[in-house]
Amino acid sequence: MRTVVLATVLYALLVVVLNPIATIPGSEIPGITPFFVGTIILADITTSFLLFVRFHEARTWPLILLASAYLYSGLMAVVHLLTFSGALLAQRPVLGAPPASTAWAFVLWIGGSAGLTCAAMLVALVSGDRPLPTGRSGVAIALAIGLTSASVLACAILAIQFPGRLPPLMDQLQWTSLNVAINWGIFAALCCTMLAAMHLSSRHGDLYGWLCIAVAAMMAANVLALAGGGRYTIGWIAARVCWTASAITLLLFFLGQYARQHRILARTNRSLEEAVGDRTAHLQQALAQRDSLLREVYHRVKNNLQVVDSLIALQARGTQDGHSRDMLSALRNRVHALGLAHQQLMSSIDLQAFPVGPFLRSLTDDLAAVLNDGRCRITTSSDDIDVDLDLAIPLGLVLTELVSYATSGLESAASLSVGFHHVGDGMADLAVTMPEPASEAGHRPGTIALDLNSPMVAGLIRQMDGRIVPHRGTNAGMTIRVPLTRAA
Amino acid sequence: MGQLSRDVLVVEDEFLIADTLTQMLTELGLTVCGVADTAEEAISLARQHLPGLVLMDVRLKGTTDGIEAALAIRASIGSAIIFVTGSQEPETIHRMVQDPSFSVLFKPFRFHQLRDAVHRILPP
Numbered sequence: 001m002r003t004v005v006l007a008t009v010l011y012a013l014l015v016v017v018l019n020p021i022a023t024i025p026g027s028e029i030p031g032i033t034p035f036f037v038g039t040i041i042l043a044d045i046t047t048s049f050l051l052f053v054r055f056h057e058a059r060t061w062p063l064i065l066l067a068s069a070y071l072y073s074g075l076m077a078v079v080h081l082l083t084f085s086g087a088l089l090a091q092r093p094v095l096g097a098p099p100a101s102t103a104w105a106f107v108l109w110i111g112g113s114a115g116l117t118c119a120a121m122l123v124a125l126v127s128g129d130r131p132l133p134t135g136r137s138g139v140a141i142a143l144a145i146g147l148t149s150a151s152v153l154a155c156a157i158l159a160i161q162f163p164g165r166l167p168p169l170m171d172q173l174q175w176t177s178l179n180v181a182i183n184w185g186i187f188a189a190l191c192c193t194m195l196a197a198m199h200l201s202s203r204h205g206d207l208y209g210w211l212c213i214a215v216a217a218m219m220a221a222n223v224l225a226l227a228g229g230g231r232y233t234i235g236w237i238a239a240r241v242c243w244t245a246s247a248i249t250l251l252l253f254f255l256g257q258y259a260r261q262h263r264i265l266a267r268t269n270r271s272l273e274e275a276v277g278d279r280t281a282h283l284q285q286a287l288a289q290r291d292s293l294l295r296e297v298y299h300r301v302k303n304n305l306q307v308v309d310s311l312i313a314l315q316a317r318g319t320q321d322g323h324s325r326d327m328l329s330a331l332r333n334r335v336h337a338l339g340l341a342h343q344q345l346m347s348s349i350d351l352q353a354f355p356v357g358p359f360l361r362s363l364t365d366d367l368a369a370v371l372n373d374g375r376c377r378i379t380t381s382s383d384d385i386d387v388d389l390d391l392a393i394p395l396g397l398v399l400t401e402l403v404s405y406a407t408s409g410l411e412s413a414a415s416l417s418v419g420f421h422h423v424g425d426g427m428a429d430l431a432v433t434m435p436e437p438a439s440e441a442g443h444r445p446g447t448i449a450l451d452l453n454s455p456m457v458a459g460l461i462r463q464m465d466g467r468i469v470p471h472r473g474t475n476a477g478m479t480i481r482v483p484l485t486r487a488a
Numbered sequence: 489m490g491q492l493s494r495d496v497l498v499v500e501d502e503f504l505i506a507d508t509l510t511q512m513l514t515e516l517g518l519t520v521c522g523v524a525d526t527a528e529e530a531i532s533l534a535r536q537h538l539p540g541l542v543l544m545d546v547r548l549k550g551t552t553d554g555i556e557a558a559l560a561i562r563a564s565i566g567s568a569i570i571f572v573t574g575s576q577e578p579e580t581i582h583r584m585v586q587d588p589s590f591s592v593l594f595k596p597f598r599f600h601q602l603r604d605a606v607h608r609i610l611p612p
Contacts, residue, residue: 295577302574303502306595310508317511339596346576369600 004198007213011220011242015227022227022235029232033087036240037077043247044074050254052141054207059131062124064140066211068148069116073247075152076109083160099170100163103179107169108155110243111186114218117211118189121196124208174230183226190219210253217246291351298346305339330404333370337363337396345389353386356395356420363396364403364418372407372414382420385428385484394460395420395430395482401457402432402478426484429469433477492567494610495521497539499530499557500572501549505595509543509572512602518610526550527557534561541609546573546580555583562587568609572597 051067081087082094083101093102132140158166169179194215201208221242228235309332316328340362348354357380364378387395399418407414419431461467466482496518500506510520521537524530526549534542542561546554558569571584574595584592593605 292577299574299576302595303505306508306574306597307502307504309596310502310504313508313511314504336596336598343576343594343596366598366600370598374600 001198001201001209004201004209004212004216008194008216011216014238014242015220015223018224018234018238019227022224022233022238023229024234025230026232026234026237031087032237032240033084034081036244037081037084037087039244040247041074041077041081043244043251044070044077047247047250047254048074050251052144056137056141059137059140060124061127061130061132062120064144065116065120065123067141068144069113069120070250071145071148072116072152073109073113075149076105076112076155079152079156079159080105080109095160100166100168101159103169104159104163104166105156107179107182108159110218110222111182111189112151112155114186114189114193117215118193118196121193121200121208121211124200125196172230175226180226183222187219187222187226190215190222194219206253206257207250210250214246214249217242217249221246294351295346298342298351302339302342302346305335305342309335309339329370333367333400333404334397336366337400338393340366341389341392341396344392353388354392356385356387356392357382359387359392359396360399360418360420363399367400367403371404375414376403376407377415378403379415379417380419381417383422383428385420385422387484391464391482391484394463398457398460398464398480399430399432401454401460405454406432406434406476423481427481428484429479429481431471431477431479433471433473433475435475492538492540492565493521495519495537495539495541496606496610497521497530497534497537497542497567498523499525499527499542499548499554500545501525501547502545505545505572509602512599513543513606515599516603516606517612518606527552527554527560530554530557531560531564534565534567538565539567541606542567542569543572544569546571546575546584555580558590559587562589570605570609572602 048067048070051063051070055063055067080102083105085091085093085099085102088094095101167178168176169182170176175183194212197208197212197215201212221239224235224242225239226235228237228239230236312328312332312335316325316332319325319328340359344354344359344362345351360382361380364380368374368376368378403416403418406416415435417431417433417435419429419433421429421431423429461480461482464480464482466480469479469481471477471479496513498506498509498513498520500509500523506523506525510523513520518541521539522533524533528550530542530544530548533539542558544554544558548554548557554571554573558571561567562569568589568591569587570591570593572593572595573580573584575581576594581592584590591605591608593601
């Protein structure tokens with residue numbers, strides 16, 4: 001409000017200072033008109049666009065009327081430019097018959113613009129910021145642009161085609177009394193607009209405050225134009241400057257808003273980046289803590305498995321019965337398979353999954369060393385497949401059982417092959433193959449598990465959502481197909 | 489440094505694991521000169537018995553861990569060290585291999601793995 005009052009006082013002072021010398025003729029410079037009017041056209045149409053954008057968000061009647069007022073002013077300024085003698089072409093206008101067309105185009109421009117602005121403020125006083133129904137803003141904008149353009153066209157036709165039927169506004173280069181009366185009428189409308197905008201600025205913010213400044217400039221322009229009494233006087237030139245200042249006032253407001261919003265956006269962006277950075281650091285710290293805890297848990301699991309292995313070893317040492325010792329030895333193999341899975345997982349980067357190849361190789365190497373008095377040789381091959389603990393443990397246990405069973409009872413050195421390979425559709429086959437033909441090995445072709453008839457193996461296969469599939473080749477063996485990713 | 493024996497010192501704070509290690513070493517024909525469950529006790533026994541090999545757990549009772557004890561024994565007595573541990577954290581592994589003469593055997597281990605590791609240092 002302070003800025004509004006200050007600007008209004010400054011414009012009033014300008015009027016007071018220039019009023020005594022307003023009638024002094026200045027140089028007749030036709031080029032001055034395109035400069036001022038061109039600036040006004042650019043500023044008014046840009047401001048109109050920005051007001052329509054604002055209306056699209058807020059959808060209030062005053063905004064669409066104000067946007068229409070600025071659009072009207074910008075378009076009528078074009079008409080004024082085309083009808084002003086010497087503005088674009090030497091000694092004559094582009095359209096119409098000077099000076100009547102020029103004067104009427106100008107009066108209709110200033111008068112229409114002031115009228116629409118006044119109407120916008122009166123509607124704002126009556127309706128406040130009540131929005132239009134949702135979804136109507138696009139139609140309303142199109143309608144406003146259409147009606148405004150039609151009004152401008154009507155005014156242009158009236159000023160250009162029928163200047164002779166209209167009362168004169170100019171007498172040589174001097175205003176007629178009608179012209180003066182119209183201008184005072186416009187001044188009165190601007191006074192109303194000013195009061196309404198001042199009232200609204202206290203409730204509805206900056207836009208109305210800046211509009212007050214624009215209206216103050218327009219009022220000063222009207223008074224100076226009247227005081228000048230004709231074209232190219234000091235008052236006339238000062239009025240052009242004031243009209244131009246009025247036109248760019250709201251544009252400056254929007255530019256200021258853009259700059260302020262840009263600053264806020266940059267500040268928000270910075271604070272968001274800092275917040276994201278802090279959050280990321282916090283999450284990384286939490287993740288590191290989780291990994292540390294998980295490694296601690298796996299460490300304890302492995303240590304406890306070693307304790308369990310030691311307990312079984314202790315028990316085995318005190319057992320004289322050969323069958324019982326074999327059973328305890330098989331139990332140690334299973335415990336060791338569990339330990340190996342945890343060992344592989346601890347070596348992995350994400351503590352979630354690990355490559356199956358090294359796991360299977362370690363397992364079969366250990367089995368080869370302990371089974372059949374170390375006379376067993378196991379060849380292992382696998383695709384590049386990562387497995388998690390949920391798959392690795394049953395897989396390792398099943399493999400331990402199959403290899404143990406396949407080598408049990410063999411008198412001579414035995415060679416087995418173990419493979420774990422993709423078969424498509426997210427499935428992989430675990431195949432254990434004996435080198436001897438099935439009949440010589442004492443197994444039915446394609447079956448170890450059926451002969452094995454182990455509820456544990458069957459249960460582990462079911463746990464993996466796997467199934468036994470026909471074993472390829474003529475040698476004894478068994479193939480188990482398992483999904484690599486299972487439904488939770 | 490005095491003349492080292494072919495005896496083995498077991499440093500492990502889990503009784504059952506220490507017992508299993510002792511049993512396995514005995515099966516390999518070696519003599520276990522002592523079992524310690526703290527770093528201080530390990531250093532003391534090592535100075536007393538001058539073992540050729542120390543099987544050392546990393547996490548021990550007390551504030552000093554097995555790696556510090558191993559470094560102290562290696563520096564003062566010169567015994568070979570095999571870490572027998574479940575620890576696989578990168579920092580721990582980095583500390584365990586800082587002396588290239590140190591070996592590592594991860595738990596759970598099998599007899600043949602211990603045998604191979606021990607025979608590399610104390611050939612049969």
